[in-house]
Amino acid sequence: MNPEQKTVGTVLQGEGVSIALEDVTVFYGINPAIQNVTLDIYSNTVTAFIGPSGCGKTTLLRCINRMNDMITTTQITGAIRVFGEDVRKIDPIELRRRVGMVFQRPNPFPTSIYENIALGLRVNGFRGNISDQVEKYLRLVGLYDEVKDRLKMNALQLSGGQQQRLCIARTLALEPEIILMDEPCSSLDPISSIRIDNLITQLKKYFTVVIITHNLQQAARIADWVAFLKVVEAEGARFGVLGEYATSTDFFTKPSSIDAYNYINTRIG
Amino acid sequence: MTNEMPDLVDIQVIRRGIKSRKRMDNIFIGVGLGSLAFSLGVLLVLIGKLLVEGGKRLFGQGIAGLWNFLTSVPDSNPEVAGIKIAIIGSFCVILLTAIIAVPLGIGAGIFLEEYAGRGDLPIPFPKWMSNIIEINISNLAGVPSIIYGLLAMGLFKYQLRLGETIATAGLTLALLILPIIIVTTREAIKAVPQALREGVYAIGASRWQMIWDHILPASAGGILTGLIVGLSRAIGEAAPLVTIGALTFITFPPPFPFSPKLVGEGLHGPFDWLFSPFTVMPIQVFDWVSRPRPEFSVVNAGAAAVVLVVMTLSMNALAIYLRIYFRKRVKW
C-alpha cells in the first residue's frame, strides 16, 4: 500500500476507516497462510477480497471478527483495528455483535427457519417485534415468498442457496456495523445473486461490507475497493500476500501488477 | 491409452477384480453371521433358562403370583419370599446415583470439551492438563468395579461415617459411572460440527448461550444414551455394594419422607431414606443363588434375575429410542 492511494481513498469516500490491518501475518501451526497484509477498509464502502483459491482470503476475513480464535493452532501477528480499537482488546462477544459474518459454507442452525433469525435477535436482547424483523430480512434476501408458509420447517431442509440466503438474513437482521461475507453468492442462481448484490449496494449506507468473491463481475458491480491477494512461494512455503489494493475502477481498468492483470484477464477472457 | 494402462480399461480384468472382491465380501458375511449367531445363541439360552426356571415363580400362579413376588418382602419360606425391598432399594440407589452423577458428569464433559485448553479462562487450564485428565478418565472407565467398592468402603463408609446406607451406595455407583458419562458427553459434544459453533459465535452469542441453545440440544441424544448406559450398568452392579457391606436380608423398605416412624414418635425427615440400610436387585439374586434349597437358588433367583434383565433391557430400549428420536430431530 502506498500512501497516495490511501489518501485518494479517504478523499474519495470522505469517511473514516472501519478496519485497519497492519502487517498482518497468520500461521496455521508452522505453515504461513498469509503474510504482511496492510490495508485500510473504509466505512460505508464495499471492499472485495479476490484472489486464487487457497490464497488466504477466508483466513484474513476471519481475523477481523476473531473467528480464528476458535482454531487453536492459529497464530496472528500484526495489528488489526476495528473502529480504531485493537480487536484483541475488544470483548469477542461485542466484536462479533458489531462485526457480522456470513460463512463460505452455509451453516444454518438446525432449528426452524424462523428461529434461525429470531435466535440471534433474542440472544442479543432485541426489544422490538421479532417476527416483523424476521419477515423484513427474509424479504430483503428474497426468501420470504419461498418459505412464508413453512417458517417452522427445519432450516436444514432448505436448498443450499436458500440456506445461504437465510444465513445472510440472519447476519443482516442483527444490523451489525460491519458485515464480512465469505462468498455469499457461491451457490446462488444469477437472479438471486443479483438481488443480493443490489441489497449490498443499498445497505452500504448503513454498513461497511467486506466480501470475498470468485466472481469478478460481481466484484466489479458492487465493490468500491478491491484487494487482490496472490500466492507467493518462498523458502518452501506457499502463502498469500496482498498483491494490489485499489479502487474497483482502477483495479479493473488499469491493474498495476502483472499478476492482477493476468488474474482478471484469464477469468474474464 | 490401452497400452499404457491395460489393467484399468480391460473389461475382463475389471470383472475378475469385482468377482474376487465380492468373494471377500461373502466370506466376511459368513464370518459375521456366525459370530452373531453364536453370541445371540448363548444369550438366548441363558435368558431361556432363566425364564423356564424363574417362570415357575413368576407365571406359575397367574398374575396374582407375579404381583405377589414383586410386592413381598424376603422370607425364609421361598414360596412367599419376594423382591419388594430389593426393587425399592435399587430404585432409591439409582435415583441417588443419577442425582449425583448426571450433573457432575455432564458438567465435567462440557468443561473438558468446550472450556479447557482454550486459553481464555480466568484460571489457567492448559491443553495438556485436559489431555492428562482425558486419558485418566478413559482409564477410570475400565477400572474393575470392586476397586470402587474398596475406595467407597474407606472413604464413604468409614471416613465420612455414612455406614452401609443408600447414601454410601449411591455415591459409590455415581463414582463408578461418572467416567462413562463424562466420556460419552465429550464424544457427543465433539460430534457437533464446528461450523455450527462458529455460526452461533458469529451472531454474538456468549459461550454459555452457545452451549445451552445449541450444543446441548444437538448432542442430547448422545448424552442421554451415555447416561442410560451408565445407569443401567449401575443397576446391575453387585460387587462394590457387597464390598461396602450392603445387607442381604432386610424386610423393611427405606422410610418414605414424612411417613410416621415405626419406633418412637414423630415423622421421618425428608432425607432419612438416604441413611437407611438397603438391598438391591443383584444382591438379592446373589443371596438367593448362594442358598442350599433349590426353591431359592434356582426358582427365586431365576425369577429375580428375569426381573433384573427386564429392568436393564428396558433402560437400554429407552436409550435406543432416545437416540433415534434425537437423531431424527437433529441432522446435518
Ligand SMILES: Nc1ncnc2c1ncn2[C@@H]1O[C@H](COP(=O)(O)OP(=O)(O)OP(=O)(O)O)[C@@H](O)[C@H]1O
Ligand atoms: N483450519 C486450518 N488449519 C490449517 N490450515 C488451514 C486452515 N484453514 C485454512 N488453512 C490453510 O490456509 C490457506 C488459506 O486458506 P483459506 O481458506 O484462507 O483460503 P481462501 O483464499 O479462502 O480459499 P478459497 O477461495 O478456496 O476459499 C490454505 O493453504 C489452507 O490450506
Ligand SMILES: [Mg+2]
Ligand atoms: Mg475461502
